[in-house]
Amino acid sequence: MSTWAIVPVKPIYQGKSRLAVVLSQHERVLLNQMLYMHLLQVLREVHNIEEILVVSRDTSILATARQWGARTLQEDGRIGLNMALRRATVMAQIYAASEVLILPVDLPLITAEDVQAIFQTARFERGIVIVPDRHHYGTNALLVRPPGVLDYQFGSNSYEAHCRQARQKGLEVRTLELPSVAFDLDWPEDLEHWRQLHSTPLTL
Numbered sequence: 001m002s003t004w005a006i007v008p009v010k011p012i013y014q015g016k017s018r019l020a021v022v023l024s025q026h027e028r029v030l031l032n033q034m035l036y037m038h039l040l041q042v043l044r045e046v047h048n049i050e051e052i053l054v055v056s057r058d059t060s061i062l063a064t065a066r067q068w069g070a071r072t073l074q075e076d077g078r079i080g081l082n083m084a085l086r087r088a089t090v091m092a093q094i095y096a097a098s099e100v101l102i103l104p105v106d107l108p109l110i111t112a113e114d115v116q117a118i119f120q121t122a123r124f125e126r127g128i129v130i131v132p133d134r135h136h137y138g139t140n141a142l143l144v145r146p147p148g149v150l151d152y153q154f155g156s157n158s159y160e161a162h163c164r165q166a167r168q169k170g171l172e173v174r175t176l177e178l179p180s181v182a183f184d185l186d187w188p189e190d191l192e193h194w195r196q197l198h199s200t201p202l203t204l
């Protein structure tokens, strides 16, 4: 079993744009860097991940990935998240990956144990494990085995879209409820919630 984690990352100055109403540009850059470092750290602790592949059009993001021992894929212009993930998956397939785990960077509470729980849930030959966000609207983690059997549909209502497509294709579908992975930082109220529940390491 050769497992690849794929992390798509927006340019550092563009990520978390929906928080621009409550955070300055500088604060958003700090937040983006912190979230990115947190995810790389967590993924490094998960021993069955053979490769971490970061896909981005931001060369500073890719340089950091390489410092962490991750592979990188330079995104070719504004091809969009789903196409970027598709290209990253093709790269994983070329290296004979047997499964890919897609993780967005905005998961401040994710732990290595969460990631292990995702792999433990994948008891099938062909299927997906999906961790929805806490509104059951977005997709906060997506394991696909084998790589390439699902067309990515990140965007609005992606949880339902991914599940529906996988069922139509005859894939096993496992939804995993993981509160810490279900918590993503999209909107100002998410940031407020995070501040209330947890002491944030930044004075954002």
Ligand SMILES: Nc1nc2c(ncn2[C@@H]2O[C@H](COP(=O)(O)OP(=O)(O)OP(=O)(O)O)[C@@H](O)[C@H]2O)c(=O)[nH]1
Binding pocket: 007, 008, 009, 010, 014, 015, 016, 017, 018, 019, 055, 056, 057, 075, 079, 080, 081, 084, 103, 104, 105, 106, 186
């Ligand atoms: N490589 C790549 N990653 C992307 C792209 N768009 C979004 N992402 C990443 O995909 C994940 C989900 O992103 P979004 O929720 O769309 O963007 P965000 O930066 O988290 O938040 P907003 O800017 O507020 O929409 C995050 O890891 C983003 O960094 C893209 O065009 N290319």
Ligand SMILES: C=C(OP(=O)(O)O)C(=O)O
Binding pocket: 104, 133, 137, 138, 139, 140, 153, 154, 155, 156, 157, 158, 159, 184, 186
């Ligand atoms: C693009 C997605 O992420 P977000 O909900 O963070 O926009 C998604 O979940 O499909």
